[in-house]
Amino acid sequence: MQIEFYGAAREVTGSCHILRANGKTILLDCGMFQGHRAEAAEKNKSLPVPIAEIDAVVLSHAHIDHSGRLPYLVAQGYSRKIFATPATRDLCAVMLRDSAHIQESDAEHLAKHGKTYVPPLYTQQDATRVQELISGVPYQQTFDVVPGIRCTYVDAGHILGSASVLLDVTEGATTKRLVFSGDIGRKGLAIIRDPVVPTGANAVIMESTYGTRDHESVAGARDTLAKTIRDTAARGGRILIPSFAVGRTQELLYNLNGLQREGAIPNIPIYVDSPLAIDTTTVFEMHPEVFDRSEELVTKAKELFHFPQVHFTRTADESKALNTAQGPMVIIAASGMVEAGRILHHLVHGASDPRNTILFVGYQAEGTLGRAIEGKPPTVKIYGNPVELRAQVVQIDGYSAHADRTELTAWIEGVRSTSPALGPVFLVHGEADVQDAFVAALKIQGFDVSAPEPRSQHDV
Numbered sequence: 387m388q389i390e391f392y393g394a395a396r397e398v399t400g401s402c403h404i405l406r407a408n409g410k411t412i413l414l415d416c417g418m419f420q421g422h423r424a425e426a427a428e429k430n431k432s433l434p435v436p437i438a439e440i441d442a443v444v445l446s447h448a449h450i451d452h453s454g455r456l457p458y459l460v461a462q463g464y465s466r467k468i469f470a471t472p473a474t475r476d477l478c479a480v481m482l483r484d485s486a487h488i489q490e491s492d493a494e495h496l497a498k499h500g501k502t503y504v505p506p507l508y509t510q511q512d513a514t515r516v517q518e519l520i521s522g523v524p525y526q527q528t529f530d531v532v533p534g535i536r537c538t539y540v541d542a543g544h545i546l547g548s549a550s551v552l553l554d555v556t557e558g559a560t561t562k563r564l565v566f567s568g569d570i571g572r573k574g575l576a577i578i579r580d581p582v583v584p585t586g587a588n589a590v591i592m593e594s595t596y597g598t599r600d601h602e603s604v605a606g607a608r609d610t611l612a613k614t615i616r617d618t619a620a621r622g623g624r625i626l627i628p629s630f631a632v633g634r635t636q637e638l639l640y641n642l643n644g645l646q647r648e649g650a651i652p653n654i655p656i657y658v659d660s661p662l663a664i665d666t667t668t669v670f671e672m673h674p675e676v677f678d679r680s681e682e683l684v685t686k687a688k689e690l691f692h693f694p695q696v697h698f699t700r701t702a703d704e705s706k707a708l709n710t711a712q713g714p715m716v717i718i719a720a721s722g723m724v725e726a727g728r729i730l731h732h733l734v735h736g737a738s739d740p741r742n743t744i745l746f747v748g749y750q751a752e753g754t755l756g757r758a759i760e761g762k763p764p765t766v767k768i769y770g771n772p773v774e775l776r777a778q779v780v781q782i783d784g785y786s787a788h789a790d791r792t793e794l795t796a797w798i799e800g801v802r803s804t805s806p807a808l809g810p811v812f813l814v815h816g817e818a819d820v821q822d823a824f825v826a827a828l829k830i831q832g833f834d835v836s837a838p839e840p841r842s843q844h845d846v
């Protein structure tokens with residue numbers, strides 16, 4: 387078999403790897419490139435291989451940087467199968483439609499402001515068409531992707547439905563197992579199960595996002611969350627949490643539910659102020675079959691996300707009404723890096739009040755407004771206007787859904803312990819300098835490891 391690296395090679399977005407064997411071509415993921423607008427737009431418009439050559443797509447999980455170009459494939463004429471776990475399929479129904487909506491609004495916005503009309507990358511119809519092509523296959527059920535390539539999903543413990551992909555590729559008389567890690571989660575994350583370490587690999591494609599960093603513990607994150615809410619509520623302030631709609635928001639709600647039950651935080655109202663977060667929470671509720679049954683709340687609570695203090699605000703009017711509401715409260719709103727979404731108007735009204743806290747629960751990339759706020763300057767620009775920053779700023783690092791250096795190393799050690807014929811390990815999905823350091827560390831551990839360049843081809 388041959389593997390060609392295409393997206394998330396020496397970078398963190400655009401996950402897409404090309405597997406060729408027995409005259410067939412399979413795409414592993416088809417994710418969106420994100421980052422600098424013009425450069426990302428250019429990359430998102432080019433296809434990894436001509437559509438007619440793609441025999442199937444195997445998707446690891448629903449995050450847009452792994453799934454976000456599926457509607458573009460369809461818009462370009464792709465009509466063969468896409469495989470995913472059932473929860474990933476259902477998350478895609480919500481997330482790809484939202485992504486298409488963003489593409490359409492961006493195109494309209496640019497046209498309105500006198501720029502030349504550039505059609506959206508894809509439309510909501512294309513996103514719907516993707517759903518018609520996805521076959522949902524549960525964890526641990528082996529299926530044929532194409533003749534000669536069998537696939538088994540195991541739980542990657544990263545977000546709802548996330549999978550590591552085991553591909554058994556038979557060519558002539560030999561069968562080799564290629565493992566694609568997808569994004570690797572962490573032990574002890576709320577709601578979802580711990581990652582399952584794949585076995586019997588001959589070659590591995592492995593993510594390396596946090597190859598050089600360790601996180602705060604998951605339990606430590608929950609304690610910091612509780613303390614931040616107690617302190618802010620005691621001042622009479624509100625807690626403003628910029629959050630990704632998928633995974634992070636549900637994990638927060640789950641923790642808040644537990645903390646209020648335990649009396650560890652006061653019974654103040656909690657607003658989930660994001661239509662996408664509301665929809666993805668519904669998808670979570672549709673898939674209790676993949677929840678972690680070893681967690682107390684999962685088995686005890688009738689409703690994980692609908693407890694007495696939670697309010698879901700869908701309309702823009704409901705959202706704006708929060709600006710004049712009184713008393714301490716928690717507001718969870720997108721976007722996670724404060725680049726867009728309703729969190730912006732909450733900050734316009736709340737950033738200058740020293741009783742409030744802006745609480746970051748995710749990584750803030752360079753160049754984003756979130757990163758600027760983390761630096762605690764006296765003022766920040768929101769909607770082009772200066773806003774005084776007098777609210778407290780708190781970061782919690784332990785909510786990451788990605789394995790850290792120690793966990794990634796344990797994962798690949800675990801794979802090796804059951805893989806007597808382990809060959810190459812290819813690192814993907816990481817910044818180049820992080821990958822170089824992680825390659826060096828794994829080489830010392832005796833791995834045949836590299837971080838392949840985009841478009842490089844490797845025979846296994």
Ligand SMILES: [Zn+2]
Binds near residue numbers: 447449452544569
């Ligand atoms: Zn992911």
